[in-house]
């Protein structure tokens with residue numbers, strides 16, 4: 001079994017009991033036995049989304065749910081306001097275009113969060129915006145966007161509010177109903193700590209009204225089919241789901257219920273704080289503005305005088321800790337520490353300690369133990 005510690009923003013390590021759940025034998029996906037598993041898993045998903053809506057599981061990675069969202073509400077020429085402050089914001093815009101939509105891009109500086117007033121300005125100026133897309137936790141930059149404040153604004157306009165919570169759900173506050181979110185999407189392999197390959201989506205009544213009046217541009221991800229099959233007796237998915245991944249998903253969500261969503265989010269918040277304090281004490285600069293830094297991933301500027309290959313390579317080869325690099329123009333300039341899923345104080349303290357040793361070995365003049373002390377203090381201060 002590979003014991004590398006994954007300190008990356010997905011996929012995250014899954015618990016042995018989740019792996020074990022996947023080794024159960026395959027059942028008929030159109031049977032009462034599977035229907036019960038599907039129903040339980042969907043219901044737990046809705047609880048985690050903090051919504052009264054139905055949720056749907058899709059076999060596919062997080063992007064499948066992003067595509068399901070846009071492919072069911074966008075027709076040729078429809079105007080969509082895409083908030084873009086990183087790689088995943090860009091992806092939502094590209095998916096919008098793929099389905100014939102006409103993006104109105106709100107560009108946000110990478111490393112910063114969107115200013116909700118800029119959203120209001122565009123919604124006032126531009127007519128007929130059918131939907132607004134936002135990424136809650138921009139994994140590429142380590143920024144958490146104010147999806148609550150933006151939701152309070154979008155509510156005053158006749159546009160659907162579509163939110164990507166792929167790298168935040170289960171690790172940060174997401175109240176689908178409370179934030180006026182019309183469509184929310186997520187993936188299995190980030191904070192939910194299930195294996196990669198499952199996505200989830202939830203739509204409220206306003207969203208379904210639009211879906212019902214939209215000519216869908218996707219066959220596999222046609223949400224009306226998911227709705228119809230899901231409402232059957234027993235509940236089903238329209239096409240064969242990954243039965244094994246459904247077992248894993250159910251077990252991972254069971255674990256979230258046992259920990260309690262609130263405690264889990266607190267654990268993530270503390271992990272972010274402990275990481276940030278540790279790296280700052282070592283003299284690193286954060287890439288994202290600290291006031292908007294993410295709860296689940298910390299992006300850090302690569303120190304001068306070391307290459308990404310040396311730095312992350314040493315962490316990987318010598319300490320068996322996997323960190324993430326930068327994406328696009330941030331490649332080589334930024335590295336990212338994921339602290340999502342099952343990550344606890346133990347993993348954070350180990351990571352900061354290995355960071356210190358790596359830096360020292362690579363010739364940096366650092367005070368050994370300073371980062372670890374700051375991390376320890378953070379954990380002991382609560």
Ligand SMILES: *Cc1c(COP(=O)(O)O)cnc(C)c1O
Pocket residue numbers: 009010061062063064088135137138139164165166167187
């Ligand atoms: C990981 C991620 C996705 C989905 O990526 P997949 O590789 O398709 O699972 C989407 N949005 C964000 C913010 C992500 O972090």
